[in-house]
Amino acid sequence: MTHLFLYTDTLSEGYVILVTGLLIVFSGLLLLTVFFKFGLPILLYIYKIITKGPDKKVAEISSKVNKDFTGEIAAAISTAIYMYLDERHDKENAILTIKQARKLYSPWSSKIYGVYNNKL
């Protein structure tokens, strides 16, 4: 990297950087703007020509090609997919509840005769 302005005044170099820097930033983003405004549509158009002709319209697609594929088959396949995706697991209510049992007195849970004598 060359330091052309090494021995000049710092401020004047600052101005040089200010002007050139702003110019470069602007021109860089301007270039991007121009490209995406004009270049990209052209690019996409060329791509379209290279890969294939114009897209087929719905009317052009012949219904005779899939003569064997009836509505029933479609319904069966879609049901199967639906079952596969959604009904694989039988769903259970995931909420667990513990029923409060009526407490009878037992020395095992006694507060008075406990082993650790802790006041629960």
Place this chain on the structure above:
Amino acid sequence: MKKIILIFGVLSLLIFIKPVLGFNNNSAKLSASAAISQDDNAFTQEGFISEAFNGIKQFYQYTGFANAESGNIIMILIGIIFIYLGIKFDYEPLLLIPIGAGVIIGNIPFVAGNQTGIYETGSVLNYLYFGVVKGIYPPLIFLGIGAMTDFSSLIANPKLMLLGAAAQIGVFATFLGALYLGFNLPEAGAIGIIGGADGPTAIFLSSKLANGINVLADGTTVKNLIGPIAIAAYSYMALVPVIQPPIMKLLTTKKERLIRMKPPRAVSQKEKMIFPIVALLLTTFISPSALPLLGMLFFGNLLKESGRTERLADTARTKLIDIVTILLGVTVGASTQADVFITKDSMLIFGLGAISFVIATMGGLLFAKFMNLFLKGDDKLNPLIGAAGVSAVPDSARVVHAEGLKADPHNYLLMHAMAPNVAGVIGSAIAAGIILSFLG
């Protein structure tokens, strides 16, 4: 129990206040070291109690209470304020809370030389800080930003890219201001990038230019300004909702704020895929020094838009960027160790940073008005979106949206504002590259 806590609190408060009140602990330190040396001589003669007492004394010399200086306490308070701002006002909490915690961590007083502090070679914090000093974290953050950002509004309306360029005037104006205030060229360049309103870019550039290692032509070493610059950039980014609205109101008329822009056209997936590649090629050929930032930014975006690498994009925009943000935030915060941070330069940088945000916002707004001179009818821009040209993604776009809604409750500017917003990121990275290639 309460009483014990109260007594302990009062005691610790007293000890905390001691250095502030001017009872300097230097004399205490001297006497302690004297006592220790005496202790060596008369080791056998002294009893258990005095030995224990000396031990406690020595322990006290190692505690934060003995080493605290007013600077540390001020910085700890600032750290707490950062955390408070993040929690209470929701100003960029993802940044302010790690930074605030980092400020506290970095300003716990300690005895130097035990590999504790962030500036001591070999300490853990120093190793983490390495990613900041060498500019490793910023490109990783950019990768995540790229994987998050949707450039479609920019592709739909490419002329908004110029607003991102216009706001970069803040960078260069601050650069000039820093030169006037007597900073040398590399330092001024690093300070200027605060106007880019982009934390990672600011850290990247300052780690290259003002890192305290580079030597200038006249033999002086540049100052280490990474800490102040990063803190200034991040804190002003957090304050975008406070700084920008008054300037917007000042520079636009009510009529201009009511302008409705036509909705952006739908962008095809092909265009979205081509954008990162072409933008990468064009921008980095212009400014190769910004390659780490722009390369990662567009790479991340390609991961997102290619449609085949959703897993990678997902990691980049969630886990990876989170990890790096945590490390970056806490180490940048900790780098504000009081004896390095509280200087005249830091204050100047904070002043310049505020001015640079104002200039950048004004640049964007005025350029939008300037562009309106050439645009007709439907194509006219709402000048408010110019303010989003300072990057600060996505806060400034949100501010624009909010201001637009204030003028007209049915004018939704967010999508339009995102375009100059992301263009601002690209613009400030290019600007950083230019400054780096001029001064690096």
